[in-house]
Amino acid sequence: MMLQGSLLDQVDEVGVRPLTGAVRRTVLDAGSWVDLRPGWVTGSDELFARLFLGGPAGVEWRGERRQMWEREVQTPRLLRFYGEGETLPDPVLARARDELSAHYAAELGEPFRTAGMCLYRDGRDSVAWHGDRHGRSSRADTMVAIVSLGAPRALLLRPRGGGASTRFVLGHGDLLVMGGACQRTWDHCVPKTGQPVGPRISVQFRPRGVR
Ligand SMILES: O=C(O)CCC(=O)C(=O)O
Numbered sequence: 001m002m003l004q005g006s007l008l009d010q011v012d013e014v015g016v017r018p019l020t021g022a023v024r025r026t027v028l029d030a031g032s033w034v035d036l037r038p039g040w041v042t043g044s045d046e047l048f049a050r051l052f053l054g055g056p057a058g059v060e061w062r063g064e065r066r067q068m069w070e071r072e073v074q075t076p077r078l079l080r081f082y083g084e085g086e087t088l089p090d091p092v093l094a095r096a097r098d099e100l101s102a103h104y105a106a107e108l109g110e111p112f113r114t115a116g117m118c119l120y121r122d123g124r125d126s127v128a129w130h131g132d133r134h135g136r137s138s139r140a141d142t143m144v145a146i147v148s149l150g151a152p153r154a155l156l157l158r159p160r161g162g163g164a165s166t167r168f169v170l171g172h173g174d175l176l177v178m179g180g181a182c183q184r185t186w187d188h189c190v191p192k193t194g195q196p197v198g199p200r201i202s203v204q205f206r207p208r209g210v211r
């Protein structure tokens with residue numbers, strides 16, 4: 001019993017597993033791809049709990065209002081953006097960012113520097129079809145790496161000009177990396193769902209000047 005307990009503790013410790021040899025690439029088209037590393041973060045439910053809680057020790061989640069035609073509406077998810085040099089809310093996130101930077105160094109040619117965080121409280125929270133095209137990503141190839149914590153939600157990708165969508169279900173420590181021209185020539189979204197789902201947090205690591 002003692003041994004089993006300590007083994008479980010080890011498995012549940014918050015950290016990251018290796019990336020080398022464990023990342024599977026899906027080629028979307030000649031210029032774009034998606035990498036998947038399921039279960040990358042260990043103890044991901046523990047990390048989720050730490051980040052989900054607000055207050056002095058946790059993330060200050062903020063609602064965002066957005067102009068839609070003549071109305072201002074509340075964005076259906078909570079956000080917190082950590083700019084370059086800002087201390088991330090958990091040391092494991094800094095480690096995750098650095099491991100990603102090391103793994104993709106040759107292909108990306110620069111480190112991941114910022115961390116955007118989104119909280120989808122339930123199935124009514126979502127993000128509409130878009131590309132991360134504010135900044136350099138509107139002109140050049142780049143990468144956006146997304147760590148998903150908590151309840152799994154679908155992330156869909158489709159060519160910007162229209163076409164069939166590709167669906168990934170991400171939660172509990174899964175890693176998905178969008179690369180190449182993905183932000184320019186493809187759109188992605190997290191659709192609303194009528195299914196009863198728990199909260200999900202996504203952490204998006206991006207290089208400088210990409211948003
Ligand atoms: O939550 C996700 O997995 C995607 C978030 C996203 O696309 C964004 O914030 O730009």
Ligand SMILES: [Fe+2]
Binds near residue numbers: 131132188
């Ligand atoms: Fe995005």
